[in-house]
Amino acid sequence: MSDVVLYLNPEAFDTKGPALMGRQSAGESFLRGYLRHSRSPRWAFWNVANRKPEVLSAALAELADVNRPVSWIARHDRGGLARIGNVHLPQPNVAREGWRRNMAGLRRGYGISGITHTTASMDIMDSLADLMSAPIEPWDSLICTSSAVRASVEIELEAVRVDLEERLGATRVSTPNLLTIPLAINTEDFQSTPDQRKAWRERLDIPDDAVVVLYMGRFNPAVKMNPLPMALALEKAARRSSKPVFWVQAGWATSAEAETTYHDECRALCPSVGYRHVDGREAGTRFSIWSVADLFISLSDNIQETFGLTPLEAMAAGLPGVVSDWDGYRDTLRHGVDGFRAATYAPAAGAGRDLAYRHANDWISYDLYVGAASQVIAVSVDEAAQGLLDLIENDDLRRRMGRSAQARARSLFDWSAVIPQYEALWTEMSARREAARPLPAMPRNLAPNPRRLDPFHLFGGYATEWSSPSTLLMLTPGRTAADVEALMAMKLPTFGGFTGPTREEALKVVETLSDGSQRSIRDLVADAPPGRRPFLERGLLWMVKYDILTLLARGAHVA
Known part of the structure; x- marks a missing residue:
């Protein structure tokens, strides 16, 4: 199996557009070089643009002979990245992916490598600075394409480190692994x-x-x-x-x-x-x-x-x-x-x-x-x-x-000389990750990403009250399964549909409460698969929103 999943967004490798950029030319060249010179028995690609795999496979075939098995990792499947072991990004946003990995509960699930192209924009400078405070692991790596840009990155990281220590009293900062591997061509x-x-x-x-x-x-x-x-x-x-x-x-x-x-x-x-x-x-x-x-x-x-x-x-x-x-x-x-x-x-x-x-x-x-x-x-x-x-x-x-x-x-x-350097890096990253000591359990009050909090926590004070497992619900008098079907067929109630219950879940809740009983949220989600229970809990409020269910409030409104 490959040690790495390559981030594959066609835009990053498209050299046919009217505004050809150096990063696109470099990206196409790298992908062709990888397909030609990789020693991995299998290839894995992260379908971040959510394109049809057959379309992406055809695009790869235009670049080089696809002569071994290919795995496509869906854009939402960070567990798939963990099954492979590493992900390689065609840009330097290692810190951003570190936060996303943390939110997925996979801090030590996989390694992240990225690469510098231009580093002068504010967005890229910010992403480099974030390396010093993001949940970056020692095996996570930023590839610098030249000695000059590596020196520049080191200057920025040192400035950020000094700021964190002097202004905030930080005693520990992330230590990203920097190394120099040149770009190459075919x-x-x-x-x-x-x-x-x-x-x-x-x-x-x-x-x-x-x-x-x-x-x-x-x-x-x-x-x-x-x-x-x-x-x-x-x-x-x-x-x-x-x-x-x-x-x-x-x-x-x-x-x-x-x-x-x-x-x-x-x-x-x-x-x-x-x-x-x-x-x-x-x-x-x-x-x-x-x-x-x-x-x-x-x-x-x-x-x-x-x-x-x-x-x-x-x-x-x-x-x-x-x-x-x-x-x-x-x-x-x-x-x-x-x-x-x-x-x-x-x-x-x-x-x-x-x-x-x-x-x-x-x-x-x-x-x-x-x-x-x-x-x-x-x-x-x-x-x-x-x-x-x-x-x-x-x-x-x-x-x-x-x-x-x-x-x-x-x-x-030539990529024949440079691709082995990439593959050696990914092998080393996997070895370092697998040899690392287990992490202690994350404190319950530590957010996996304090900059991207659960909106119902961050804005929890907006509502009159919030639901809990003991909140009681009942079927709104006169409502039936037909009302659920009608709602599901409309556009406005199903906007952001992934946040609500599935059709089957909603119909089962209606059936359960059709005897006129009052049930707690805990009871209503008890038979759902464990992974679905949190989503069904909030989905019950979708049913309250559209008057399928009635929530029995705990207290009077407060000013």
């Missing part, structure tokens, strides 16, 4: 061919003797990267080069107006460069456009970035790169071996407090928050230009660095 998807190269160059009207520099990604200077430093560096290199230089940008923008602005301003800063752009969302383009290029450029400057897949994709295609020395790029492309990394410069700590304050108050949007920060993160244009020039002018250097980059991508960043 490297065979990025094989360049001479025929593709010829077709793309003809389509884009690029001469055979031109050196083509490729950028792939979203055309969004606020939340992706500002393209103008790339334009400036390319212009400097092109002016010094003896060869014709072309820049192909493959990507997509949020609107036609934004795309026009993006390309017009890029083109204005690199007049010596042949400028071309294509829509990078189509799968045929995403996997073949690499053939047009001789080298790759990506000068990331944004705090929303944590790893960066496109430099890896370029490496897999055999392209050397000129990239910024930023976040996860530092873990993938080796300076002077697989290409060149240009230095980046950011303000010292304390210079962005106003940005954090404005964003925390919702005075500026997320896009403006990360975009404003990126405006004062500088990439060395001179270093980027020199790296470009070296690669443009030296065919042998391009080929040597391209071969090195491709070998590195295949050996370290």
Whole structure:
């Protein structure tokens, strides 16, 4: 049996929509890699979107050969997660799932692993901070995709820990297990061919003797990267080069107006460069456009970035790169071996407090928050230009660095090398959980999630009185089983139907009370299966609400 259930929401793996996001591309790539390289004899998926299993099975079959038994865990079945042992989330909300696990009474029933993508949004920052106070177990794990994002997460968790200790006197906080496992790609998807190269160059009207520099990604200077430093560096290199230089940008923008602005301003800063752009969302383009290029450029400057897949994709295609020395790029492309990394410069700590304050108050949007920060993160244009020039002018250097980059991508960043690291983690999580000492019984006054209390406890003071096992009920005079059937056929009484009794339960109660007797709630639910008794208890008040039953109040109304 598999050691893990994979959270499967099709939206997280959908790369066919008009607004393709990096997390979706990464999600699809991971799922394909898992199906191809998992060593588990069985697979298990958590059907969180409540789709038909046959529809999901067909979607999996489009990605890879489904060549072993598959189990589908229903979205409400956390017991199913416990039967498998672990659940893996395609995002970092480990704390949220920890609370939900606690509410299900399964604190040690299964382990939770999650993964970082962007960590700059308030929602994700809050979810990371919650790790320090949620019911997280030592085997629960957060996978950081790069050394840079792991350091960032550690900084945030330490700040939260200090706050809890200094402000609230906390002596114990959760200790999430952090580890670094890189993202990966299916490297065979990025094989360049001479025929593709010829077709793309003809389509884009690029001469055979031109050196083509490729950028792939979203055309969004606020939340992706500002393209103008790339334009400036390319212009400097092109002016010094003896060869014709072309820049192909493959990507997509949020609107036609934004795309026009993006390309017009890029083109204005690199007049010596042949400028071309294509829509990078189509799968045929995403996997073949690499053939047009001789080298790759990506000068990331944004705090929303944590790893960066496109430099890896370029490496897999055999392209050397000129990239910024930023976040996860530092873990993938080796300076002077697989290409060149240009230095980046950011303000010292304390210079962005106003940005954090404005964003925390919702005075500026997320896009403006990360975009404003990126405006004062500088990439060395001179270093980027020199790296470009070296690669443009030296065919042998391009080929040597391209071969090195491709070998590195295949050996370290293909899913065949990374999926075993995931599976080793899940095996270790299971072993640690199974070896842990039993938990003491939870105190009766300790809520399984104090932020999500039972509404009838939290708002218990709203009603005149509340029911109890000794509350007496009787059949309202004149009411029969036909009245129950009529109610069940209406829409308004059955809204939120899962909160009321089933048809069979309601009819049985009517039959029991049809002799004119008065019965306690305790007596009326006694014959129900133990798991249904709490639901039938509250369902009896549904019958009171619609005058099928009459409740015998304990006292007069109070002001």
